[in-house]
Amino acid sequence: MSENSCNTKPTNDCEKCGQKMTNAICSTAPEVWKLLDQVKQKNIFKAHQVIFYQDNEPMGLYIISSGLVKLEVTSESGQNHTLRYLGPGSALGYRSLFAHEKYQASAIAIEKTEVCFIPKNTVMEIFQQYPTAALKILESLSKDLRLADEKWTSQMDKDASERIAEALIFLQDHFEHQNWTRKEIAEWAGTTPETVIRTLAQFEADGYIDQSQGRAIRLVNKQKLIEKLTLDR
């Protein structure tokens, strides 16, 4: 709990935060930082801990200071699907807040993750006062929506191995995290762990990746993998 001596108090300084310019809320204006410092609640979650649960009522939103979070839906049949991964600087839980709906997914820390919780009324006040903040969050919601639409269409247009290839590239491009499990890739790519394992074996045989060091997946020839994706079509 105290490995980071600067961040243990809930009222530490937004001005000193490395994420203060990475999202719509925190980058609004310097005068907002004082407000946020008063109301925000900083928390640390260990790997596999749940930040919020599907079907619960949102009471604010979270900003991720460090770490990695997945948004996971569990269907009635018990299958898990990963909607999005969120890294440092990202806002978390805002879709349900703005839609006035319950959380549609659970937010689970993949690795040790630090978040700032900002209460609902503070969030709304900021958007009332700073229209540019609203336009910025509109932008990121709009991009999320495009990614969600693409997820559905590629579920139909692309076969499992193409989706897995795209997952490898996307996850490597967007996150520091290295230790993706076959199950995590499957739940993100819309397939099963077995299919991921078989496909990775093929990718290794084709010289795209290397799996000889433990469970790690090293992209040996990312460029060739990208070309394969475009040439296939």
Add this chain to the structure above:
Amino acid sequence: MSENSCNTKPTNDCEKCGQKMTNAICSTAPEVWKLLDQVKQKNIFKAHQVIFYQDNEPMGLYIISSGLVKLEVTSESGQNHTLRYLGPGSALGYRSLFAHEKYQASAIAIEKTEVCFIPKNTVMEIFQQYPTAALKILESLSKDLRLADEKWTSQMDKDASERIAEALIFLQDHFEHQNWTRKEIAEWAGTTPETVIRTLAQFEADGYIDQSQGRAIRLVNKQKLIEKLTLDR
């Protein structure tokens, strides 16, 4: 072009519009209507005409006065997928506008459709001036995002006949339009026309629907169809 004698002039009155309270832009405030009246451009599209094309640059957004529009993605392989249907009162083309991206989908009129085009800078001015408008559009974008997420997860969790049943119920619940083709249902439900046809034949045999009058699909026992969906799980 002149079948509707009240709506032929581009500067007709927002105040008299039946949709003036149904979306974030038009319902912002009475004083906005004067501004909109000056800049908006009213257009009528016939069935099958294209309002905007995938990959083109948005120059504003549209409000649907009447009719029905589908947002359709065409993949590299030539397959069409319907992301969303939009009816009267809905805003159209705002996702790409706020994301500062090109249109990801084409907007196609399903039936005769009347739209008001509102230029980009006017839209941005309104959101700058009226924070509540921004919060309202945030709400509808957030709901769109949930629907998109659900579309992806149900593509995996539910089989084709379940998705087709849901499509029938959803489309009937949300739109006046009655003449859905098997192809339209397929592209919305994430399957093929053949599978829709076979499934509808089964639904008819099971007493859920009636197809004896031409090509129309009449929901004979909607409640039983809903029950079937929940009992299956």
Add this chain to the structure above:
DNA sequence: TTTTATATATGATCCGGGTCATATATCGAA
């Protein structure tokens, strides 16, 4: 009415990939 384009219907075929069973490897805890 007849014609013609398009939508609907139905059968045959086939395969990607999900599922289940089982074996082995890896990593962290003791």
Add this chain to the structure above:
DNA sequence: TTCGATATATGACCCGGATCATATATAAAA
């Protein structure tokens, strides 16, 4: 270092539903 839990690996099986071919029905136009 050993052990146990969990992740990875691989084979066998099977089925939903896509695809292709072809026939028929429907609606709108001539």
